Amino acid sequence: LPFTPEHKARTRTRIVEHARVMFNRKGFDQVSIDEIMKAAGLTRGGFYNHFSSKQDLYAEAVRSFETCNPFAREVQRLGPPAPVQAARRLVELYLSDAVLNDVDQHCPLIAVPSDVARAGLEPRSAYTFIVRRMLEVFRGAFPASDPRGSTKAQIILNLCVGGMVIARTTADAELRSSLRQAALDQALSLLGETAPRRSRTATPSAARKRRSNERRH
Amino acid sequence: LPFTPEHKARTRTRIVEHARVMFNRKGFDQVSIDEIMKAAGLTRGGFYNHFSSKQDLYAEAVRSFETCNPFAREVQRLGPPAPVQAARRLVELYLSDAVLNDVDQHCPLIAVPSDVARAGLEPRSAYTFIVRRMLEVFRGAFPASDPRGSTKAQIILNLCVGGMVIARTTADAELRSSLRQAALDQALSLLGETAPRRSRTATPSAARKRRSNERRH
DNA sequence: TGTACATCAGTGAACGCGCGTTCACTGATGTAC
DNA sequence: TGTACATCAGTGAACGCGCGTTCACTGATGTAC
Numbered sequence: 376l377p378f379t380p381e382h383k384a385r386t387r388t389r390i391v392e393h394a395r396v397m398f399n400r401k402g403f404d405q406v407s408i409d410e411i412m413k414a415a416g417l418t419r420g421g422f423y424n425h426f427s428s429k430q431d432l433y434a435e436a437v438r439s440f441e442t443c444n445p446f447a448r449e450v451q452r453l454g455p456p457a458p459v460q461a462a463r464r465l466v467e468l469y470l471s472d473a474v475l476n477d478v479d480q481h482c483p484l485i486a487v488p489s490d491v492a493r494a495g496l497e498p499r500s501a502y503t504f505i506v507r508r509m510l511e512v513f514r515g516a517f518p519a520s521d522p523r524g525s526t527k528a529q530i531i532l533n534l535c536v537g538g539m540v541i542a543r544t545t546a547d548a549e550l551r552s553s554l555r556q557a558a559l560d561q562a563l564s565l566l567g568e569t570a571p572r573r574s575r576t577a578t579p580s581a582a583r584k585r586r587s588n589e590r591r592h
Numbered sequence: 593l594p595f596t597p598e599h600k601a602r603t604r605t606r607i608v609e610h611a612r613v614m615f616n617r618k619g620f621d622q623v624s625i626d627e628i629m630k631a632a633g634l635t636r637g638g639f640y641n642h643f644s645s646k647q648d649l650y651a652e653a654v655r656s657f658e659t660c661n662p663f664a665r666e667v668q669r670l671g672p673p674a675p676v677q678a679a680r681r682l683v684e685l686y687l688s689d690a691v692l693n694d695v696d697q698h699c700p701l702i703a704v705p706s707d708v709a710r711a712g713l714e715p716r717s718a719y720t721f722i723v724r725r726m727l728e729v730f731r732g733a734f735p736a737s738d739p740r741g742s743t744k745a746q747i748i749l750n751l752c753v754g755g756m757v758i759a760r761t762t763a764d765a766e767l768r769s770s771l772r773q774a775a776l777d778q779a780l781s782l783l784g785e786t787a788p789r790r791s792r793t794a795t796p797s798a799a800r801k802r803r804s805n806e807r808r809h
Numbered sequence: 810t811g812t813a814c815a816t817c818a819g820t821g822a823a824c825g826c827g828c829g830t831t832c833a834c835t836g837a838t839g840t841a842c
Numbered sequence: 843t844g845t846a847c848a849t850c851a852g853t854g855a856a857c858g859c860g861c862g863t864t865c866a867c868t869g870a871t872g873t874a875c
Contacts (some may be wrong), residue, residue, distance in 0.1 A: 407862080409862095495616050529718045545716065595851060645829085
């Protein structure tokens with residue numbers, strides 16, 4: 376074989392990696408294949424050695440988030456041993472001020488929902504896959520016997536996505552931060568219902584985080 | 593004057609009207625000026641008599657939602673007299689199954705957030721304006737003395753948008769409906785805290801609605 | 810060890826199409842006189 | 843009342859550009875003998 380068998384795979388991964396970041400940042404239509412290939416250190420023509428179409432790459436990029444994002448890695452690290460902590464940590468990462476203000480880190484769930492909703496079947500099911508994974512993590516934070524466990528997991532996901540999606544659209548720093556913070560407090564509060572109840576509105580760690588955000592602005 | 597002074601205004605409104613529906617359905621890039629003008633019964637060339645660019649029309653379309661959507665009309669009708677009912681009704685309309693399954697009725701908040709987040713300043717501030725309006729309505733449901741009133745309003749908005757944004761992206765009917773329902777229950781529950789508490793998870797009207805949705809599927 | 814050959818990741822020019830925008834024109838209308 | 847004129851919403855052809863996709867080619871590599 377002309378190249379090592381892993382070589383093509385590594386190139387492909389490199390393309391997907393750059394595509395994911397650029398699609399998240401600028402959306403499906405605003406990123407050209409040329410740009411992506413250039414970012415990956417290649418030229419336009421080679422693209423179709425790896426993918427059958429731009430939409431094909433898009434689905435792949437959405438899918439790739441599952442293996443490459445900091446949330447997923449965090450979950451993998453903390454997942455099985457302490458489900459409640461994993462859920463709490465995921466919420467805190469998801470709704471952190473740092474992530475809100477760095478578009479490149481945005482999860483596809485918040486970065487490209489409109490695009491995906493209008494895209495073909497492949498990107499949509501890649502997206503749905505992430506949704507189910509996150510729901511599993513949140514569901515794990517409640518005892519299996521809790522009849523409202525699934526519902527609470529869904530509410531937490533809705534808060535995570537809703538808070539960030541709206542916050543992202545506005546340039547008003549105060550409104551941004553405040554929408555995000557409200558979602559964070561409520562989500563943590565729902566998670567807190569599994570452990571012995573503390574304050575109704577926020578865990579101590581959320582309060583600490585809030586103070587530090589206020590200092591930053 | 594060659595045409596009546598209102599004639600141009602009416603034409604302009606007609607263009608914006610069609611643009612709003614089409615942008616919501618297919619996104620900014622996937623709708624051409626040609627299509628919009630055709631839908632409005634005009635030809636390509638006349639577009640620049642009314643708008644300076646496609647982006648200009650986009651901002652206008654987002655803005656227009658405030659005056660033409662069923663939620664806004666509903667709020668205007670119920671608004672001042674009974675703020676709690678207005679908020680409750682808005683939530684129910686927003687998170688209804690009927691709206692979820694009819695893209696044309698989708699509020700820009702859920703239909704085009706990714707597009708807007710990447711668009712210019714004008715569309716973004718048009719979007720932010722709607723956000724503030726909805727927050728006002730929700731805030732009105734809690735007594736001015738309630739220190740958590742603003743936060744609760746933000747949580748409700750996050751739930752409204754989050755639930756619909758995720759639900760929209762998946763084709764799985766069960767998951768769609770269930771995400772939406774979870775958001776609806778939680779939002780109504782938060783609103784319920786103002787009135788004498790009924791059931792913890794849903795108001796009677798929500799339960800009625802849920803049953804009717806289940807029949808439909 | 811050396812030579813001829815096959816493979817195929819990557820190159821870069823070219824194609825074709827759609828779309829945002831421009832522009833010279835039309836023709837219906839109201840106004841001046 | 844009638845006629846010449848100015849206005850301007852709307853028309854449709856044309857321009858120019860970018861981008862997804864195709865394709866003939868290259869040249870580095872491994873294999874056969």
